[in-house]
Amino acid sequence: MYRAVLVDDENYDLEGLRCLIPWNELGIEVVCSENKPLAALQYIENHEIDLLITDIKMPVISGIELSRKAIELNPELKTVFISGYQDFQYAKQALDLKAHGYILKPVDDEEIVGVLRSAVAELDNERMRKAEDSSLITSFDFIQNDVLQHLLEGSIDRETLDAFLACYPMDIVFSSAYAVLIEADDVLLRLRENPETVNAELDGLFHYIGGEIEAAGTGKWCRVNRSQIGMVYTAEPELLEQWLEKLVETVREQTSYTITVSYGAEVPDLEALSVSFSQAKTYMNGKMFIGKNRVIPPSLSKPGMNKDIKDMSVVLDVMFGAMANYRLIQICDGIDELFEVAALFEHPVKVYHFSVHIASRLEAYLGTLNENYESLLGWGIQQMDVIHHLDTVEDIKRWLRNTLFQISEILFMKKQHKNRRLMEHIEAYIQERLAENLTLRLVADHFAYSPNHLGVLFKEHTGESFNEYLVRIRMEKAILLLGQHQYKIYEVADRVGYRNIAYFSRQFREYFNITAADYRKQS
Template sequence: MYRAVLVDDENYDLEGLRCLIPWSELGIEVVCSESNPLAALQYIENHEIDLLITDIRMPVVSGMELSRLALELNPVLKIVFISGYQEFHYAKQALDLKAHAYILKPVDDEELIGVLRTATAELNLERSKGPEDGGVMASFDFIKNDVLQHLLEGSIDGATLGAFLARYPLDLAFSSASAVLIEADDVLRRVQEHPEEVYAGLDRLFQYIGTEIESAGAGKWCRLNRSQLGFVYTGQRLELEEWLQQLVLKVRGHTAYTITVSYGAEVCALEALTSSFSQAKAYMNGKMFLGKNRVIPPVMNKPGMTQDIKELSVVLEGMFGAMAGYRLADICDCIDELFAMAALFEHPVKVYHFSIHIVTRLEAYLGTLNETYESLEQMDAIHHLETVDDIKRWLRYTLFQISEILFMKKQHKNRRLMEQIEVYIQERLTENLTLRLVASHFAYSPNHLGVLFKEHTGESFNEYLVRIRMEKAILLLDQHQYKIYEVADKVGYKNIAYFSRQFREYFNITAADYRKQS
C-alpha cells in the first residue's frame, strides 16, 4: 500500500476527500489527514510517504511551500494540488515543482480517482525500474486548456505567457490565425430534464469536436465552460468558413447536439488573438437574430444588425460587471436597456428567445468566474411568465441573487484571509514586516492586498501595523518588567530612537513619561 497525506484547511473538504475516495481499492492508505499544514509537515518530517494531496491556499504555510519542504525530504514524492483558484501563476508553480496533477475545486471524484491511478502506476514503475526524471505533470491538459483560455480572454501578460511557452511549448506557432467560438445549442432547455446526462453528453460533444480539430491539424482548442469551446484556427483563412460549415454538419450528423460557431478577424501575432476572440464573442450574440445550428461569419448582411449586436454586447457586459460588483441599481438600468431593445420585436416568441439568450450569455460569464447557479437550469420558468414585466422581474431577482452570492463569497473569502493575516502579523511583530513580504506569503500582489486591507480595516497596511505595535507596546510598558528598549524590540523596532518618536507621535506622550504615569 502506498502512504498518502491529505492536507486542506477546510475541514468539510478534508473529510470529503478522506471518506469519498476508495483509497484502499487504489492501493493507498491515508496515514495522515490534517487541516493544519504545520502539523502535516511535522508528520512528513518523521515518516516516509509516497503521496501528498494538498490544497494550495492555506494559512501560515501554503500548499506550495509545504510541497517544497516535503520534496526536500523526499524528491520522488508524488504531489497532487487541489485548488479553488484557476489562476495561471499557481499552475506555473505547480509545474515548476513537477507536481503530478492540479485539480480544481469542487473536486470531481472520478477525476481525482483517475489522477491517483496514474500516480500509483508511476510509483509501481519507479519501484521496478528506479527513479526517472518526470517531465511535466500528468494533468498537463488542464494547464494547456487554462493557458489557451487566458490567451483568448487576454487575461495573461505577454512576458508570463512567453516564459511559459518557452518552457512548456504548446506548438502554437502560426503566420496567421483566427479565434473561433463554438457553442452547443439548447443546453439550458435540455438540462432541465436530465442534467447529469446532458453534462456527460456535452463532455462527449466537445471531445468529438476536439478530436476533429486535432485530426485536421486545424489548431488548438480549449473548453471555456459547460457549453462553449474556444479554438485558435491556424489553417488557411480562405478555408476557415467552409471547414466550420463541415464541422457543424458533422456534429449534427454524429452527435445528439447541434452547434453555433462564430469567428473573429485574422491576426498575425499571438497577443492579437484576444481582439479576434472578442469579435467572435460579439458575433455569437447574433445567434439571437440569425438562428442556431450554423456558422455566423464576421460580415453581417442584414441592415443594422452589426450595430444591434454591438449594442447588445455592451449592455450585457455592463450588466454582468454590475452583477459581479454588487451594483444593484446598475443591474436594473441594464435590464431596462435590454428590454427596450426587446420592445422592437414583432412577436412574443422572440422576446422569450431573447430572454433565454441573455441567460445563456450569463451562464457563459459565470463560467469565466468558475461559478455556476443552479436556478439557471430551470429555464421553463420563463415560459410560464405572461408579460415582459414578469420576465424582467424574474431576471432582476435572479441577477440580484447571483450578485449577492458572489458578494458574500468575496466577503467571506476576504474576511477569512484578513483573519489569517492578522494572526500572521501578531505572531511576527518582532520581525521587519512589510506589505510586500506579507503579500508574498499569502500569494497576493502587494497592490491587491493593500486594497483588500484598506477595505477590511479602514486603514492602510502601515497604519494597521503601527497601531498593532503601539497597542502591544502599551501592554508591555504596563507590566514594568521590561526596559523600554526591550519593549521596542518586542514590537519590531530595532532602533530605540525611532520607536520613541513613533510612540510620542501616536500617543502624544513619550514612552518614559507613560511608564511613570502607569
C-alpha cells in the same frame, strides 16, 4: 489487491499453494485455483488478472502454453512457474517468456513468498509509473487548456506565455490565425429536461469535436465553459468557413446535438488572438437573431444587425461585470438598456427567446468564474422555465434583476470570505514580525500581491490604512509589554519594531495621550 490464478493438476499441491501462502499479507487475491488448465485458460480469457502461478507439466495443455496464451491477452502479466522436473528446456522456455520466477518442487514456502513479493513490487512500480504518466498527461492537458483559454481571453502576458511554451511546446506556428467560438445549442433546455446527464453528454460532445479538430489538423482548442469551446484556427484561411460548416454538419449527423459557430477577424500573432476571440463572442450574440445550428461569419446579412449585436454585447459585458463586483445600480441600468432592444420585437415569443438568451450568456459568464447556477443558487437550470410563465416584460425584468442581485450578493460574500482568510494570514504574519521593519511593499511581496491592491484590501477589511493598522497593533502590543515590568521601555520599543526610542515615545503619546513612562507608573 492484485488478482492471481493458481494452476496445478495435482490437487494436493494446488491446495497447499492456496492455503499455506499468506496471500492477503502479500496484497494478492486468489481469484481462481484450478487443476484443469483449460478451465483456468477459460477464466483468464474472460477476466483481468495480474499474476499466474502454474505448474509446467500438465495434461492437455502445458503451463508454458497456458502462460503464452495468457501473456497474449495481457502482456504485462507476471508469471511464476513451478516444476518437479529439473529440465533445462523448461527453464529455457520460461526464460523466453520472461517469467518472473521458476521454482522447483517440493516448493519452499519462503522461496515462493520471496518471489511473489518481488512480483508485487514490480506490479506496484508499474502501476505507479502509469499513474505518474497519466497524471503528467492530465496535468499537461489541463495546463494547455488553461493557457490557451487565457490566450484567447487576453489575460496572459507574453513573458508567462513564453515561459510556458518553452516548457510545453503547443505547436502553434502560423503566419495568421482566426479565433473561433463553438457553442452547443439548446443547453439550457436540455438541462431543464434532464440535468443529471447533460454535463456528461457535453463532455462527450466536446471530446468528439476536439477529436475532429485534431484529426483535421486545423488548430488548437480548449473548453471555455460548460457549453462552449474556443479554438485557434491555423489552417488555410480560404478553407475556414467551409471547414466550419462541415464541422456543424458532422456534429448534427453524428451526435444528438447541434452547434453554432462564430469566428473573428484574421490576426497575425498570438497577442492579437484575444481581439479576434472577442469578436467571435460578439457575433455569437447574433444567434438569437439569425438562428442556431450554423456558422455565423463576421459579416452578418441583415442591415444594422451587426451594430445591434455589438451594442448588446457591450451592455451584457458591462452588466455582468457589475454583477461580479456588486454594483447593483449598474445591473439595473444594464437590464433597462437590454429591454429597450426587446421593446422593438414584433412578437412576445421573441421577447422570451431574448430573455432565455440573456440567461444563457449569464451561464457562460459564470463559467469564466468557475461557477454556475447550481453552485451559486443551489437550483437546477430547469428553473429557467419560470421565464415562460411570466406575463409581461416588467415581470421578466424583475425576475432577471432579482436573479442577478442574488448572484451578485453571493459572489460578494464569497469574495469577502476569501479576503477574510487572506487577511487572517496577513495579520498572523505581521504579528509574528512586529519587531521587524515592516512595510506594505514587503508584506505585499510575501503574499504575491501588488502594494496598491493589498492597501485596498486592508482598507476594506479593517477600515484603516496599512500604516494605521500597523501603528495600532504595535501600540496594543506595547501596552501589554509595558505591563510586564521585566522589560525596560527601550526593550518594549524594540520588540514592537521601533529602533528609535524618541520616535516610539512620541508615537505612544500621540496614540494614548500619555507617555510610556507615565503609563508604566500607573500599571
